[in-house]
Amino acid sequence: MHALTTVADVLGIPARKQETASPFALMTRIEEGLSIDALDRVSALLAPGDSRFRFDIVPRATLARRKAGGVLSADEGTRVARLARVWSLALDVWETPEAARGFLFRPHAMLEDARPVDVVIRSEIGAELVLGILGRLKYGTAA
Template identity: 40%
Template sequence: MTTVSPERISAVMALQPVAQSFAELEDRVRKGLPKAALQASVTHVARTPDEKRGLLFRIVPEATFKRRRDRLSPDESEKTERLARVFATALYVWDDEVDARDFLNTPHPLLEGRRPLDVAMTELGARRVEELLAKLFYGLPA
């Protein structure tokens, strides 16, 4: 599957201006994304206010999030970009935000019965979810 574009990933994070290349997106992640990028990503992925709150504070602890002025740390920014990338990939495959959100929040047998969202909390897990999405997109056996 073609890699989801940096423009699509930027759109999930509501970044302005939109990143035009992976190099630009990487630079912004390294320097620290705005807190709003995490909030926008979480809004796309979570279904309820409680899920949004839980996911946000899973990526950045509540006290830390409240202390942050404008920017996330590079580590928090990487987690935010990963969340946005996985959602953008699911959206590309399902072509519907509700279906993409449901996929990420529903346990999947090919992920040991875990939710793709939970698996994607690590980089290797995100790769597994992206690989599963590619197989679904192309109709390949899993």
Template identity: 45%
Template structure:
């Protein structure tokens, strides 16, 4: 997950990641994640952070996202990393995340994960079931 965000975090240290999110992830983390999750879709970033807000962040001296924006970004990175692990490739992960899923009321898993923390948990639950041979 840290690799998706371009972070130099001690492997396996969720506290270090939590601290990075709390202090604000760099704008470059958004660029990196967008390139992995939705390559070729220039508008994907704006589903995470409004365009005007992102432009302000890019112009700021520190070029950091807010805590809330960073949390949303980390949430999507976690779901994408889990999907990539379960399905074996970034391409298969993108395929899963961008197809309606019956266990999510036929919503796209990516949309559900983007919307709220509990939505991301629901997608993670489906991925956990898939990883261990459950019905999905």
């Protein structure tokens, strides 16, 4: 449950809201549409000096259309939540935001020299690969 709370925190969902009381409630919240603020929050945490990073997550034209309604689609929200989940574990493993960013934005041999952040954005399978590497780092096995 701690990991769930951490992901909700990264997404900017207040802890007191009933929506984060269970994994299914958080899934429903994401499927119904995360706010654009969640995208901005995750972008600022992962790439604070890069105003264009958010367009790697949601293309510029799509984001412009989403601003009218203020919410992301289920697929876009899932992508943002995936990044929040990976960020939470990277921060836990590396202990500082700078070190976590260093890992996420540097090519990794176990990902065929792709940057972990790009692999996470690309697909859920990519996120699982990155989470696996972070888990091995956290628990002291080869990564």
